[in-house]
Amino acid sequence: NAGVTQTPKFQVLKTGQSMTLQCAQDMNHEYMSWYRQDPGMGLRLIHYSVGAGITDQGEVPNGYNVSRSTTEDFPLRLLSAAPSQTSVYFCASSTRTSGYNEQFFGPGTRLTVL
Amino acid sequence: AQSVSQHNHHVILSEAASLELGCNYSYGGTVNLFWYVQYPGQHLQLLLKYFSGDPLVKGIKGFEAEFIKSKFSFNLRKPSVQWSDTAEYFCAVTPTYKAAGNKLTFGGGTRVLVKP
Numbered sequence: 001n002a003g004v005t006q007t008p009k010f011q012v013l014k015t016g017q018s019m020t021l022q023c024a025q026d027m028n029h030e031y032m033s034w035y036r037q038d039p040g041m042g043l044r045l046i047h048y049s050v051g052a053g054i055t056d057q058g059e060v061p062n063g064y065n066v067s068r069s070t071t072e073d074f075p076l077r078l079l080s081a082a083p084s085q086t087s088v089y090f091c092a093s094s095t096r097t098s099g100y101n102e103q104f105f106g107p108g109t110r111l112t113v114l
Numbered sequence: 115a116q117s118v119s120q121h122n123h124h125v126i127l128s129e130a131a132s133l134e135l136g137c138n139y140s141y142g143g144t145v146n147l148f149w150y151v152q153y154p155g156q157h158l159q160l161l162l163k164y165f166s167g168d169p170l171v172k173g174i175k176g177f178e179a180e181f182i183k184s185k186f187s188f189n190l191r192k193p194s195v196q197w198s199d200t201a202e203y204f205c206a207v208t209p210t211y212k213a214a215g216n217k218l219t220f221g222g223g224t225r226v227l228v229k230p
Binding site for chain 2 (some may be wrong): 031033035040041042043044045048058059090094101102103105106107108
């Protein structure tokens with residue numbers, strides 16, 4: 001199993017450009033989520049999905065869109081990048097049985113918006 | 115909404131010293147508690163977790179944490195650190211009610227530097 005994979009690892013954008021951060025998992029996990037990590041602020045939840053076709057907003061959703069057409073993939077789209085979106089982005093996945101299950105994190109995408 | 119505070123932003127210590135990292139959370143109901151570690155250049159890994167039962171939980175690599183409900187705390191400890199423990203450590207919580215799903219709320223993190 002590859003676990004949770006993310007592409008690209010690094011990306012530099014200009015203000016106003018759009019891009020999609022890719023996330024895939026091969027563990028058949030129902031639950032997937034996107035976090036951003038900023039210095040001194042830990043990780044903050046952007047969007048999450050409890051299954052294919054179902055998504056919802058997290059703590060900091062503005063400026064980001066998501067969709068979940070398959071169980072395996074959960075892309076994060078920036079429609080018009082802003083310098084405030086400079087961050088490290090982590091995707092995570094877990095099973096969704098009763099109670100809590102451990103989340104597995106991807107290696108991250110470091111995004112810089114100029 | 116819940117929140118998590120980690121009081122130490124940076125900790126520097128020598129090998130063989132003991133480590134204790136503080137974590138306090140704010141939430142009116144019951145929570146599940148976690149400590150994650152991020153080694154330089156790597157993704158987050160789960161160190162340990164508390165769901166219920168014995169409030170003293172043991173994790174990987176010799177780490178342990180104690181849940182003190184009355185203090186809303188979940189402090190991380192290691193009796194003797196090694197240079198390889200240099201990393202950033204994150205405390206996280208999630209409410210236990212089912213609708214909360216698996217949404218984690220993280221603290222700001224503590225960077226630990228262990229000098230050889």
